[in-house]
Amino acid sequence: MSGCDLNGLGVLVTRPAGQAGPLAASIRQMRGKPTFFPGVVIEAVEHGRLVSALSSMTPMDLAIFVSPTAARLGVPPLIEKFGSLDGLRVAAVGRTTAAELEKLGLTDIIVPDSSSGGEALAGCLQLGQLANRKVLLVRGEGGNDVLETALRKRGANVWLFECYRRCLPGADFGAVEPLLRDGRIGAWMATSGEILDNLLRLAGEHAALLRNTPLFVNHPQVAVRAFSQAVKVIFVTSGGDAGLSAGLCTWFCEPRASMS
CATH class of the missing domain: 3.40.50.10090 (Rossmann fold)
Incomplete structure (x- = not known):
């Protein structure tokens, strides 16, 4: 700086x-x-499990990525499943996650202006317009439920895509x-x-x-x-x-x- x-x-x-x-x-x-x-320590979920998790998934209205790791490990299998993410609304919980999504070719990313985290993102999303919409929440196994809860309270149909796990370092x-x-x-x-x-x-x-x-x-x-x-x-x-x-x-x- x-x-x-x-x-x-x-x-x-x-x-x-x-x-x-x-x-x-x-x-x-x-x-x-x-x-x-x-x-x-971040460990990727096995590819076969990711394929299985996506097997019954249909196109979403909005995909939310909760971390740079969620972006890095979640975008490739989603592209593999759907061929392209063109036309999908994409949101990130913070600027670092948004930057990772941009590296992967995604644009027009919804991101909080001055803060980060699920609460900040919930504050800038038009949650009232998500009723009956299909929202994909890309996160790690056992992730924070705050954003998921906020989305469900607004009537969104939330699908979880957990593509990595967090472990205690040795x-x-x-x-x-x-x-x-x-x-x-x-x-x-x-x-x-x-x-x-x-x-x-x-x-x-x-x-x-x-x-x-x-x-x-x-x-x-x-x-x-x-x-x-x-x-x-x-x-x-x-x-x-x-x-x-x-x-x-x-x-x-x-x-x-x-x-x-």
Whole structure:
């Protein structure tokens, strides 16, 4: 981000493997030092199960993608099933997901303006016009039910397409612990409640180091969850990698009034 100098600040980047590159590049551009520690492992659902799940599906009126992974793993089997997604209304829960959909050739994507998450998307969709419409919700196994519930309450016929599963990483937190202890990591990020929970669980007896390090999240619900788990300093940013980068810049680069 132009004009922002993190002056070597270490930032713990916890996005899943394969999704952290752009955010890390932004941190480096601001002269920060990203450290990778994926907070969740993504596993694709077997192709045969995806084919079976789509076998009885007819064309939808709207497809909603809840994450970049949902876009990356959900679009190809849908194109395989229907041949093309031309004419299908498409929505994304945030800017990062919308960017992934655009990489896959989709356009005119409905996306919340300033926030991210199912609640934000529900707020910008014309839910009153979805009664009796067929809505495809593309997500991971056991995903958040907030958006699904909101759609069903408006009378939408919701079909779930669960194309991946999220797993607890097997990584050793011991590599991160000394970096937190001696201040070489001065901020960390969690873009979902699951990542937050996993990091604190993996930290084990060292979880206090995370709780005492400024946390950056891009959704109010994750902030509430972090507060309930005794994280001391929580900064809620706008959506996407750009929002997280701007949050770091605001907290560490811009003057702040002293807090009593």
